[in-house]
Amino acid sequence: MGLARGRWRIGLTAGVLGSLLAGALAASPGAAGAGPDGPTDYTIDVDTARTGAKIDDTMYGVFYEDINRAADGGLYAELVQNRSFEYSTDDNTAYTSLTSWDVAGAARVLNDDGRLNARNRNYLSMDAGSTVTNSGYNTGIAVIRGRRYDFSVWARTDASARAPLTIGITDSTGDLATARRVTARGGWAKYEASFTATRTSANGRLSVRAGAPVALDMISLFPRDTYKGRENGLRKDLAQKIADLRPGFLRFPGGCLVNTGSHEAYDEQSGWQRKRSYQWKDTIGPVEQRATNSNFWGYNQSYGLGYYEYFQFAEDTGAMPLPVVPALVTGCGQNKATDDDALLKRHIQDTLDLIEFANGPVTSEWGRKRADMGHPKPFRLTHLEVGNEENLPEAFFARFKKFREAIEAAYPDVTVISNSGPDDSGSTFDTAWKLNREANVDMVDEHYYNSPRWFLENNGRYDSYDRGGPKVFLGEYASQGNRFSDSLSEAAFMTGLERNADIVKLASYAPLLANEDYVQWKPNMIWFDNDQSWGSANYETQKLFMRNVGDEVVPSTASGTPATTGPITGAVGLSTWATSAAYDDVKVTGEDGGTLLADDFSAGDAQWRKSTGRGSWTVRDGAYVQSDETAEDTLVTAGDPNWSNYDLEVKATKKAGKEGFLVAFGVQDTGNHYWWNLGGWNNTRSAVEKSTDGGKQTMAEDGTTIDTGRSYDLRVEVRGRQVTLYLDGKKWGSFTDDKPAEPFRQVVTRDKATGELIVKVVNARAAQARTEIGLGAGARVAPEARVTTLTADPAAENTEDERPVAPKTSLFKGVDDTFSYTFPAHSVTFLRIKTE
Structure with missing residues (x-):
């Protein structure tokens, strides 16, 4: 995620396409051809006898970043906030070690030799009769009647003393589940209990009452029903929405949070590093031994959702894992480069260890750690990105080359991806691309967040890219809004991505997730609160493209809209x-x-x-x-x-x-x-x-x-x-400024498995588009086509309460080697035509 467009990230005014293309879109263009039903506005000519660019299975994927509370309080299913009491004013001036906790009686947070472990430094000391209550995220802890919830806590008492703990889930109207009791005794140990919710509530609270003096840490509450039933797992509805996209890859763990922040900053009192840059080794192993770190986006991250869980989620969704590691050159408005050669070498070795963690045999050091976490088989890592949106291209590339040299020497089958900075053009972009081309880099990551008009104007962006140069990973893009008009402009642009599938090998909309009560960035693909989630108009458009990709491009041309400039x-x-x-x-x-x-x-x-x-x-x-x-x-x-x-x-x-x-x-x-x-x-x-x-x-x-x-x-x-x-x-x-904002765009691909042509048409204008489609004289096609259509008012947005942008399916009868089809105003349409 980048900051080049950060100042414009909070949304747009209504009517993007209405005022933006008034006239060009509203006026019905003159007849470009004639069909059985009379004059047509456009023609599409498909050369079904030829084959264009091959489209990889990984063409479209998802980019996950812990922004907008996407992890803790979001995709990571943990319901307790600040479960290990590690929040600190050093990370956020609004934080204390008891953020999200209420205390009744005598309880205090300590940081001394009695702690749980070296990384989990704070713990809670409670006197007899005291109670602590956690409010979770947003409005509280969400529970659903009849669902199971698993509680756990690490506790310690003095010597052989016994400390009964009474655990409850309540809201303002009473109990949400029958209280449970566990008894702690002796040194640090994990204690567990489970609940069945007796009522549904989005405003729950978890309380723990101590019957005797006791030390507590890692107080946790998880829904039993996580995605794929994973322990320490993911919130099911959010993970399922991502899985429903059928992503070809999962880029993680983020953008700005990867390459920003201090690389080595020690807490003088404890000697423990605070505000570390994102380092994958901090995020694996037993959850209670993982660090809590400050996040670039202004809040803390527990690392309960770490690299092992990311690899597992990629595997569960059939996506190619694509991690991003820091190059020790900051981006996102922080223009610094480390001169510490020893630190650079350590990060390079950490990256080699990461590949071993993903792919190494169980007999290797890091492959064994993966196996110990429950996954002896390799995760089959094939692509890895170094750096994200660095604004110092020369400094970045000098370090990138050292990463690439080390990775290619040890793992020649891993594709090492570079980047081109935070924007679609400019001096940083040009310099970065020059360096990447000269070094014969395999793939370059581009990012841009632009207006809907830009996406309509730049459908041909990749038509002129050097076919012999580096391939493109479009790792982050969006049109700055969640209205249907925004998704229409993105869809028009995506037809150009597919047409250039020999250059653009990977593409992902960004950001992926947003908690509606913790928003640092708009727009976002999937929105959620405590107990609901909903896909934006952009999500519905992305899903249609991701589920109707095809294996190869079929060459096609279309007439355009008369310009009125x-x-x-x-x-x-x-x-x-x-x-x-x-x-x-x-x-x-x-x-x-x-x-x-x-x-x-x-x-x-x-x-x-x-x-x-x-x-x-x-x-x-x-x-x-x-x-x-x-x-x-x-x-x-x-x-x-x-x-x-x-x-x-x-x-x-x-x-x-x-x-x-x-x-x-x-x-x-x-x-x-x-x-x-x-x-x-x-x-x-x-x-x-x-x-x-x-x-x-x-x-x-x-x-x-x-x-x-x-x-x-x-x-x-x-x-x-x-x-x-x-x-x-x-x-x-x-x-x-003379590029036409063409509202009528199309691309045709072939699905070899089904024998279908997939005709994808975007009509972003305010009038229907009567179109003559020619498949070539004598083309042998079935008379029916399966049709999926998205159409809505350009200003429509999917919200918690309304989903006006949703696909509709139908059958179209009348397909022939030449036929007419009328595409609705403001629409994205997929025609799947069976061929022999």
Whole structure:
């Protein structure tokens, strides 16, 4: 998971395709052919006698990251939060060692030689008569009437003393299960009990009452009914939704959490490492001996869901395991590289040990550890990724080569995957790809989170990739929303991925999971709360593609939608992001040389509209100043939204704060405009971003940063769809925004096992698409096709209470070597046609 688009991650405005492609989508195009039912809008010609790119079984998979509480409180079925009392203010200022616990009586957390083990350092000391109660996650602990729940605890008493423990599950209205009792005695030992819930509740609490002095640790409550019945297992409904996708691979354990954080940070008091980078060896072995670590996304992770469980889950779902290991170059806004050669060598050896853990025989050191955990057979690891979204491509690649050299020497059959940074283009992307090509890397991971329009415009992205160069792993992508319109744009893009299956070998939407009460990132594929889960519109689209892949591409072509493009039009604007800045001498000049706007702010700010209502804008010392250093997106605008072909000039000065300044043009409203973002991303780079209905895409960028207190002269020239930008009189960059956002896309594949052609069509426009489909003269096909269709209002979203986006199946009679089919407005359709 990356932060290049992080500031836009919290969602979009409604009507993405409606306003984004108004006209091009709403208008019905002219007849492109004729079918039995009259004029058609489009034609699709399929060359069934030829075969295109082979599609691997692993083409589509899932990317799992512990973001949005995806592990503890999510996929990992443990119901108790902070079960080992390891939460700390060192990890999160809101945490204490008793977070999620209420104490009645005398109980305190200790960290001394009486602890359970070296990694599980804190434990709870309880006096006789005291009670502790855990509130779980979200609104509480969810239990279902008639279901079994397994309790366990590690306990210790002094010498041979006995300590009865009474365990109960309750909510505000009373008991949820009959209380159980266990008796602890002597040194640390594990005690267990089970419950059958007598009522259903999403607000339960687990309580433990001590009848005598006792020390407790690892207080746990699990549903008996985990996915595949695994002990220390996964929440069944979430795991099943992932399994229902039939993923070809499972990328784990994450993105940013893998390569961020401190690599070696010791707690001075205890000598134990806190805030370690994600290291796989911390996550295996007996659960009570695994560390608790802080997560990049702001909360703690228990590592109860660790590498063994990830490998097991991949096996259970038939997915290829694809772990990601840190390259010791941070990404995700943390641009640091380690110079500790010994530490680098240790991480390389840890990676070799990981492969042995996955594939080694039981006679090897790490293969034996896997066998001891219950899996003597190898997990058949074939692919491994080093690094994630590093913003320092040269530093990353120098270390990547050392990882690759060591892995290929010891395990030549393992494919080592590199990456290209956090975005779809730009200097980091270009440099990374150059290094990867020159070193003949097998596969490169690309990540991007862009607007729906970007996905509609870039269906042909991989058409021009070098067929002799590295293959592509599209490890993270999404269109910045969970509306059906977002999934339509992604579906249109996916037809291009399949058409280029010889280049794009792996692809996964991201992120996978989100707990609705702990959201760091939107959009997400699967949402959940304590007791329910639901797939987004994007999930339903991904599932259709993942379950209807095919084995090979069948060459096909389609007619397009007539383009209706005009010049870039719009007003102008000024903005800031977590920064105070001053603007002066704003001037807009038309192509005839006439002045459209001139403002030196000597008469105040009457010409400017505070579009977002954020920030503190005042005229001060002859300039227009935004003084709130915490406010984000403080856009103010001036001028006519019908302006075109003009020059915008402005003086800008950063006063204080994290970033630089934002100068907008082509402004239609707060969600539809361009802006020149100078000193963005914590003043690490600059870019022109295009906003369409709130979704962003990058048009041009470089590494420019902004100095505080310095005045900059900015000039933006808009001519038709061409934009040229000047910084202090020198050309900074330019772009032409003329890619068509084609709403009608298709791809055809062949399923060898069933003998079917799979015709996949996306119609993202607001009118139905009457289409003539030609399979070639004399093509021998069955007269019926099995049809699966997704169609809904573009603004529709699946929620906890409503699922308006769901597939519908039907039969279509009338298939021949040439036939007509009408694809609904706003739809994704799969036609499976039997051939001889």
